[in-house]
Amino acid sequence: xxxxxxxxxxxxxxxxxxxxxxxxxxxxxxxxxxxxxxxxxxxxxxxxxxxxxxxxxxxxxxxxxxxxxxxxxxxxxxxxxxxxxxxxxxxxxxxxxxxxxxxxxxxxxxxxxxxxxxxxxxxxxxxxxxxxxxxxxxxxxxxxxxxxxxxxxxxxxxxxxxxxxxxxxxxxxxxxxxxxxxxxxxxxxxxxxxxxxxxxx
Amino acid sequence: xxxxxxxxxxxxxxxxxxxxxxxxxxxxxxxxxxxxxxxxxxxxxxxxxxxxxxxxxxxxxxxxxxxxxxxxxxxxxxxxxxxxxxxxxxxxxxxxxxxxxxxxxxxxxxxxxxxxxxxxxxxxxxxxxxxxxxxxxxxxxxxxxxxxxxxxxxxxxxxxxxxxxxxxxxxxxxxxxxxxxxxxxxxxxxxxxxxxxxxxxxxxxxxxxxxxxxxxxxxxxxxxxxxxxxxxxxxxxxxxxxxxxxxxxxxxxxxxxx
Numbered sequence: 001x002x003x004x005x006x007x008x009x010x011x012x013x014x015x016x017x018x019x020x021x022x023x024x025x026x027x028x029x030x031x032x033x034x035x036x037x038x039x040x041x042x043x044x045x046x047x048x049x050x051x052x053x054x055x056x057x058x059x060x061x062x063x064x065x066x067x068x069x070x071x072x073x074x075x076x077x078x079x080x081x082x083x084x085x086x087x088x089x090x091x092x093x094x095x096x097x098x099x100x101x102x103x104x105x106x107x108x109x110x111x112x113x114x115x116x117x118x119x120x121x122x123x124x125x126x127x128x129x130x131x132x133x134x135x136x137x138x139x140x141x142x143x144x145x146x147x148x149x150x151x152x153x154x155x156x157x158x159x160x161x162x163x164x165x166x167x168x169x170x171x172x173x174x175x176x177x178x179x180x181x182x183x184x185x186x187x188x189x190x191x192x193x194x195x196x197x198x199x200x201x
Numbered sequence: 202x203x204x205x206x207x208x209x210x211x212x213x214x215x216x217x218x219x220x221x222x223x224x225x226x227x228x229x230x231x232x233x234x235x236x237x238x239x240x241x242x243x244x245x246x247x248x249x250x251x252x253x254x255x256x257x258x259x260x261x262x263x264x265x266x267x268x269x270x271x272x273x274x275x276x277x278x279x280x281x282x283x284x285x286x287x288x289x290x291x292x293x294x295x296x297x298x299x300x301x302x303x304x305x306x307x308x309x310x311x312x313x314x315x316x317x318x319x320x321x322x323x324x325x326x327x328x329x330x331x332x333x334x335x336x337x338x339x340x341x342x343x344x345x346x347x348x349x350x351x352x353x354x355x356x357x358x359x360x361x362x363x364x365x366x367x368x369x370x371x372x373x374x375x376x377x378x379x380x381x382x383x384x385x386x387x388x389x390x391x392x393x394x395x396x397x398x399x400x401x402x403x404x405x406x407x408x409x410x411x412x413x414x415x416x417x418x419x420x421x422x423x424x425x426x427x428x429x430x431x432x433x434x435x436x437x438x439x440x441x442x443x444x445x446x447x448x449x450x451x452x453x454x455x456x457x458x459x
Binding site (some may be wrong): 070073074098102105106109127138139140141160165166167168171172175176177178179180183194195197198 | 234239265269407408409410411413414417418419420421423424425427428429432433436453456
């Protein structure tokens with residue numbers, strides 16, 4: 001009986017240790033992942049290179065670190081189920097171009113941006129929310145930025161959303177796209193045209 | 202002129218109230234934005250954008266050139282005044298601790314802090330808390346936001362928030378009461394409107410680049426602003442800096458199931 005209790009305690013201890021060590025590995029991975037990206041972006045943004053070179057480097061970071069295809073499907077919201085496979089594939093292609101242009105255009109304006117990772121919240125095996133802040137400058141106040149990191153593959157974490165001061169960019173994008181579709185009587189092609197127009201601008 | 206203004210305000214209040222009661226009570230948990238007056242809203246939005254370009258944006262840019270102590274002093278004074286709406290709403294929401302803290306902050310900053318220009322209360326351990334208003338208190342009571350509205354000059358709102366603002370202007374805001382409603386020796390009606398205009402300029406100046414970037418990178422800027430406004434209000438009602446609907450995993454899980 002005594003042996004059985006000791007054995008059970010040992011198993012419990014091993015389980016607790018393995019739980020914490022797993023969490024630590026994941027926690028470090030997500031934080032380091034965001035740290036690495038923000039440092040890379042910060043180096044690019046503060047360099048003396050012209051905006052064109054900066055944008056091409058930022059696009060590379062975007063391609064490697066954001067789950068653009070997942071985000072594309074998410075932004076379609078309730079309209080996703082009305083699209084056939086070909087339309088979905090076409091949308092993903094145009095969304096990739098739209099996202100990378102919009103992403104790099106937005107970032108390139110932050111010349112001396114410094115982001116500090118504060119903490120993280122492991123929600124489950126799929127998601128970790130990394131909390132950070134964009135440090136204040138004389139022109140703008142400090143901004144809190146939370147990163148929704150998709151961790152289903154711990155070796156290749158990907159960003160799925162940015163939550164700036166509590167406002168989700170993915171949700172904003174989804175509602176923007178929904179507005180275009182709804183105002184065109186449910187015609188998804190209107191959204192495609194709008195995105196193409198933006199990309200070709 | 203004043204009687205005419207009050208008549209218009211009353212009519213506006215009645216229209217909003219009817220709409221509010223019909224739509225809002227049944228929709229506290231609805232997910233989609235109800236843009237019942239989208240055509241009018243888009244027209245008002247275009248008007249506000251034009252006004253912003255010719256008036257608010259240039260003024261905000263100029264405001265940025267003022268020395269930092271002047272800008273932070275203005276910001277502090279405006280924040281201090283907002284306590285006059287925040288404290289009654291702390292009480293309405295049952296947050297007595299915040300009501301005491303904000304009242305103490307108001308007293309200290311209005312006196313030692315010279316009309317709120319400085320924030321000595323912070324050094325005394327009374328940290329600045331989130332602002333509250335009547336729209337937020339309604340939301341906390343479970344009342345839905347109702348239809349989305351774009352008000353001329355004032356910008357985005359909802360039926361619920363517009364009623365909240367009207368309550369502020371009919372006795373719910375002590376600053377309005379002492380400046381506009383009653384004749385007092387030390388402050389006049391124009392002080393209220395100056396303070397509101399300064400609030401707008403201060404907010405715009407802090408967000409110049411963010412607004413420009415949003416406008417430049419949106420395919421439907423009106424819808425973007427609407428989404429951000431609704432999200433911000435929902436966040437404020439929850440009193441959370443991080444919780445948004447997308448923090449709910451089920452929102453993303455639909456991707457995996459398809």
